[in-house]
Amino acid sequence: MKRAVFVLSSCICSLLISFVVYSCASAQADPKTHTVEIKDMKFVPESITVNKGDTIIWINRDIMPHDVTEETSKAWTSSVIPAGGSWKMTVTEAADYYCSIHVVMKGKIVLN
């Protein structure tokens, strides 16, 4: 009898632990995809707040080429995004970025 109670308790505990682990994983939320439009020589929105692991897609709506380049150490760059083109990146850290073609165009990635 004691053994049966022990086995049953163990099963319930395992189920509870599984549920808690699953809930925590779900609470971190699935990665999302955000959009930044490049239009009228601006990044719109200029500042975007995302979770680590989310993806940002930049869409060039202007008639001239642009790029998206990390500003401080040029750690990453999209290379040239032609008019009508797009580029996406999975975010691993916050960053200030700019268009290295039109150096006065600036944007910011903020992490939650």
Place this chain on the structure above:
Amino acid sequence: MKNFKKLVYSSMIALAFITVFNIDSFAQNPKLTDPEIASVAVTANQIDIDYAVIAKEKSKNAEVLKFAETMTNDHKAVIAQAVALVTRLKVTPKGNAVSQKLLSDAAETGKALRAKSGKAFDKAYIDNEVAYHKAVIAAVSGLLIPQSQNAELKGLLEKVLPALNTHLAHAEMVQKDLK
């Protein structure tokens, strides 16, 4: 006293520069038709591409060369859009007093730029880019957009305006760095 002399000297240089690079092609505020506006728009863009060609030939400054490359690519993109639009609208750009004045002023400016070299060239080129973009922005917003009859032509000019403002800000940044 030294500072005063320096100030007088700088003012004389500035005055000489303004005299050489006087941009008054748009000053008379004439009435323009859509084919004439298309001609002015294409001419104004081509002139800045031509200035960039001179810069690429004469400058060794990386920042100036990068700016010139951006001007070449952006103004080519604008001309391509304008050509596509007038082709679609079956409009033939028509030369006029404004586009002719732009060309004659540009020929004079080009000549003055070619006569310079080194840092003096870089400064003259960028100073001209600042002045030229200011003049073109004023003309596009105060003359070409208000007088455009065709909505698509007006839309294209409105779309170009933010690019011109960005070019001006970029030129002013390079101008500051050259000082």
